[in-house]
Amino acid sequence: MKRISSFPEMVQHLAQADERKRLAVVCPYDEETVGAAQKALDNNFADLIMIGDERLSETLPSALVASPRVTIVNAATPDEAAATAVALVKEGKADILMKGLINTDNFLRAILNKEHGLLEPGKLLTHLSVAQAPAYPKLLFFSDVAVIPYPTLAQRVEMIKYDVATCRKFGIDSPKVALIHFTEKVNPKFPNSVDYTELIKMAGEGEFGDVEMAGPMDVKTACDHHSAAVKGLTSDVCGDADLLIFPNIESGNTFYKTITFFGKADIAGILQGPICPVILSSRSDSAESKFLSIALACLNA
């Protein structure tokens, strides 16, 4: 497939694919969530299942309610709405799950429920973000800004596998993976840098399929050719990374917040690991960001 290098290309690809996904939205009571879902409907890549209480009739536009591609499901409480959505996925009646105005902990509890949830034993729940920033010529994927505070080596392996699989759905055949640290030096004082040596060895042995992996390196070395050149670094990953793996949640979250606010980036994000992609947007996300997250999930489902 042709490589997808921007969000408009991602949306165009989905709109042309003529393959709609069924999006179950838990408590879509806010304008941004409803607007994002409506736009996915209008772009013809999602059908909607809107789950919630009587507020649905107030917040959903009448055209949406009347659409044959929109299903309304009543649920008295947020917890009931989440459980209903999870059950629809398990029954094969929904392809993607999205959080609306429900507390994150309650929403995740339904997904992680051992008996009825969506995460199979041994699977890792991890967050993937995708940014389109004016300073960068292509999409930039990165993990984990929201779920795993301090990944173990095994968790980093799983995270990279999920992320690389998503990169391939964007037509990136050999993703360039940068393992982020604050310096290029491996030092036992910083266990993540030692993990990185192991990950690169595994990548060389084909554990992740066709990828180029390098690190430790800092964000600028990963994304800026000039910085890499001044340092005399010659890896193809330097200055041209597709995927950034952050050492911990503090640095990942700082990158997310800084590239969006100071770097004016558009952003999409999904949870990976459950049997379907999950959109865990937050209240401060714009309708556009929620829409891009739906598109990312649809491409990934």
Next chain:
Amino acid sequence: MKRISSFPEMVQHLAQADERKRLAVVCPYDEETVGAAQKALDNNFADLIMIGDERLSETLPSALVASPRVTIVNAATPDEAAATAVALVKEGKADILMKGLINTDNFLRAILNKEHGLLEPGKLLTHLSVAQAPAYPKLLFFSDVAVIPYPTLAQRVEMIKYDVATCRKFGIDSPKVALIHFTEKVNPKFPNSVDYTELIKMAGEGEFGDVEMAGPMDVKTACDHHSAAVKGLTSDVCGDADLLIFPNIESGNTFYKTITFFGKADIAGILQGPICPVILSSRSDSAESKFLSIALACLNA
């Protein structure tokens, strides 16, 4: 004094102050370092002491060598150059120290030398950065992106005291200090968030003088009014921070690299703690960034 809200205002303030500092530069063999020092000379806020080997005669412009405000000091090796510069500071003959083309470890060794160095017993060596970003209406101070990987509570206290003192030199009478985390929640699993509670208590008791301090909060909450409003946060610090204190070096370094590359920020940085400000610029810094760091050091000396 009038508050300094941008780098041009900082430079103008120094140029008008008619109070020159003596800048000792260790191994100024690269164009960026020489250009930055020359510009500080031209702006009339620094006299120069250039310390190094025979390469000085090759790299220093003849006009610089001929200036009565420039002193050339010969040193056969980088270590000798660093030791000479440190000795000049101790003898009261230099006000600021700057690193040129010498290995960072060697440079720091001279500063940290227990017998001859510049860090008095019990003092903390810590890094302060200042950014001017198009997305933000004023200068943004932050620590620590380079020296202390995981600060203890006592180290955070010292770091904040240094940083707040520097903010006051910019005419910021009551600096707004944001304690950065990936969420607003305090959680014993994340010891820095517990430290933050203690720091805010100390701030309330006047430990840091006139400051406003809040946290934990993420970078966007600290710098973006809209994000803070959506979350219902009402602290005056939210959306209007002057100083960001990062939980660890990975997040601090990520912020530094992201705000400069993706956020197109100009940046200055100094080491604080030694008996004089120290400029520890790196090879990939531009001449402009090195110049701004000299100005920051001069304002601080």
